[in-house]
Amino acid sequence: MLPASFDLTRLRASERWRVSERLFWMLPLLAYVVFPDSLVLLTHLFITALFCLSLDLILGYAGIVSLGHAAFFGVGAYAAGLLASHGWGEPLSGLLVAGVCAAVLGFVTSLLVLRGTDLTRLMVTLGVAMMLYEVANKMTSITGGVDGLSGMVVDPLFGRFQFDLYGNTAFWYALAVLFALFWIARKLVHSPFGLSLQGIRLNAGRMPALGAPVNARLAAIYTVGAAYAGIAGALMAQTTQFVALDALTFNRSAELLLMLVLGGSGSLYGALLGTLVFMVAHHALADVTPEYWEFWLGALLLAIVLFARGGVMGGLRYLAQCVQRLSRVGGGAP
Amino acid sequence: MTVLFDGIASGMLLFLISVGLSVTLGLMNFVNLAHGAFAMAGGYVCVVLLNTLGLPFLACLPLAALATAAMGVLLERTLYRHLYGATHLDQVLFSISLVFMAMAATHYGFGSQQQPLELPEFLRGQFHLPGLDMGVYRLFLIMVGLLIALGLHLLVSRTRFGAQLRAAVDHPRMARGMGIHVDRLFTLTFALGSALAGLGGAMGVEMLGLDPGFPVKYVVYFLIVVAVGGSGSIGGSLLASLVLGVVDVAGKYYVPQIGAFLIYAVMVVMLVLRPQGLFGRHAAR
Secondary structure, X not given: OOOOOOOOHHHHHHHOOOHHHHHHOOHHHHHHHHOHHHHHHHHHHHHHHHHHHHHHHHHHHOOOOOOOOHHHHHHHHHHHHHHHHOOOOOHHHHHHHXXXXXXXXXXXXXXXXXXXXXXXXXXXXXXXXXXXXXXXXXXXXXXXHHHOEOOOOOOOEOOOEOOOOOOHHHHHHHHHHHHHHHHHHHHHHHOHXXXXXXXXXXXXXXXXXXXXXXXXXXXXXHHHHHHHHHHHHHHHHHHHOOEOXXXXXXXXXXXXXXXXXXXXOOOHHHHHHHHHHHHHHHHHHHHHOOOOHHHHHHHHHHHHHHHOOOHHHHHHHHHHHHHHHHHHHHHOOO | OXXXXXXXXXXXXXXXHHHHHHHHHXXXXXXXXXXXXXXXXXXXXXXXXXXXXXXXXXXXXXXXHHHHHHHHHHHHHHOHHHHOOOOHHHHHHHHHHHHHHHHHHHHHHHOOOOXXXXXXXXXXXXXXXXXXXXXXXXXXXXXXXXXXXXXXXXHHHHOHHHHHHHHXXXXXXXXXXXXXXXXXXXXXXXXXXXXXXXXXXXXXXXXXXXXXXXXXXXXXXXXXXXXXXXXXXXXXXXXHXXXXXXXXXXXXXXXXXXXOHHHHHHHHHHHHHOOOOOOOOOOOO
C-alpha cells in the first residue's frame, strides 16, 4: 500500500503521450511517401524493431540477461510458417498462434532461466536457443533444415488485402502490429506491474519487502517478451513467406543485443531507435565496405560500452537536459 | 574404442582452449566471450609462422602462445581493466564487440577461406593396436593437455603466484592491503589465459579448422566447458572437456540425427541442477 502522501503526478505524467512521441510515429508514414521503393526494407525494419522491443522488455526493464532471444523469434516464425504451409493461411490467427507458442516456450524456460545468476542465465538462454537450432536443423522433414521452410500460402489480410510483390500490404500490416504491440508495451511498463519490474532490476532484494513477488513477476515479463518475439518471427515468416534456419542462430541474438544497447536499453524508444540506427548503419556501411562493416559496428559498440552507456536515448536525454539548463539560464528563472 | 580415443583427444583440445577462459572467467569473474578470438589469433600466428616463415611446428606453438599473451596484455591494459567492475551484461557486450572486430579484421587480412596447415612428418600417421587406431597427433594433443593441466594445477595450488591469485580473487581489497599487486596479478593472469587460448587455437587448427568465423563457431563450446566444469576449477574444466569431447564425438558417430542437441541439453540440465558447475567455487569479485 502506498502512503497517501506519495506523489504520483510524475509517474502519471510520464504515461501521457508527448508531442515528440506523436511526431516520432509520423516517421513511418513519412518514410512510406519518401521511400516508396524500399517498402520491403522498411517492413524488415519494423519487424526487427518489434523483436528488439521484446528484448527490451525483459532486459531493459526487468534486467534478465539473455543471449538466446532468437529462440522465441524462431519458434514464432516456424509456427506461423508451418501453419501457412499446411493450409492455414489466415495471417492474424497465425500471429496469435505463433505468439502463444512462443509464450508457452517462454513460460517453460523462464522456470529454468530464473534460477541462476547472470552468467547462468546467459548460458541457459543460449543453450535453449542452440537446442532449438539443432532441432530445426535436423528435423528436415518438418522444418526444411538448412534449406529453410518455404511453400507458404498466406491468405489476404481480412480476406481483402493481398500480400503483393511491392510489400505494400506487408508494410501496413507490420507497422500496425508494431504500433499496437508498442502501445500495449507502453501501457505495461507504466503500469504498477512495469514499475515493479524496474524495482526488481534495481534492487531485487528489497522488492519482496514491498510485497512484489519477484520470481512471478520476472516469469510473467519473460513470457510476455517471448510472445512479442514470437509475433515478430511470425510477421517475418508471413511477410517474406520464407523461414530461414538463421532465424535461430546465435548471431541473431547477439546482433539484437547490440541494437538494444545502441539505442539504449530500458526505454521503449531506445529499442526502436537502436534498430533504426543499426539497420541504417548496416545498410550504409555495407555499401561502402560490404565485407568488413562488422568491424565498424564492433568499434561503435565498444565506444558505447566504454563511454556512452545510455546509447542513443541516453545521448538524447543528455541533450534535452542541456537545452533545458540553457533555457533556464537564458530566461533567468530559478 | 577409437571413438572413445578421438573423443578424449577432442576433449583435450577443448580443455586446452577453454581452461584459459576458465581462468579469466572463474578467477577474475570476467565474462570474456572474446576468448575464441584469442584462440583464433593463436591459430593464425601459427599458420603464418609455419607457412610463410617455414618455422618448425613445435617452435610455432609456443610462439603463438607468446604472441597471444602479448595481445592479451595489451588489450587488458587498455580496455579490459576498465570493465572489471562492470556488470556482466557490459562485459558481454564489450567482448562481443571485440569478436566482431576481430572477425572483420581477420577477414580483411586473410580472406574467408580455411587456412591450410601441414603437420610435420613425425606427428602424422597412426598407431594401430588391436581394436584401436590412434592418430599420432591426437596422442600428442592428449599429452600436451595433460601436461598443461598438471602444470596449471601446480601453479595455482603450490606456487606463490597461485596463492596470491587466489587471495586477490577472494578478497581484492584485503589482498591489496597485504601488499599484493592485484592489478599486475590480474594482468599476468589474463596473459596466461590468453596464452593458453593461443596455444589451444594453434593446436586446434588441424582438428577444428581455422577461418574468420572461428570465435563464434566454438565460443559456445568453451562456455559450456567452463559453465559445466565450474568456473575457476582446473580439474572441473578437464573433466567437463573430456566428457563433452567424448559425448560430442560419440553422439556424432552413433546418433548423427540428433547432432549437437545432446550437448546443449546436458548443459542446460547441468546448469539447472548445479548452477555453480561441477566443482564450482565462488569468485568474490
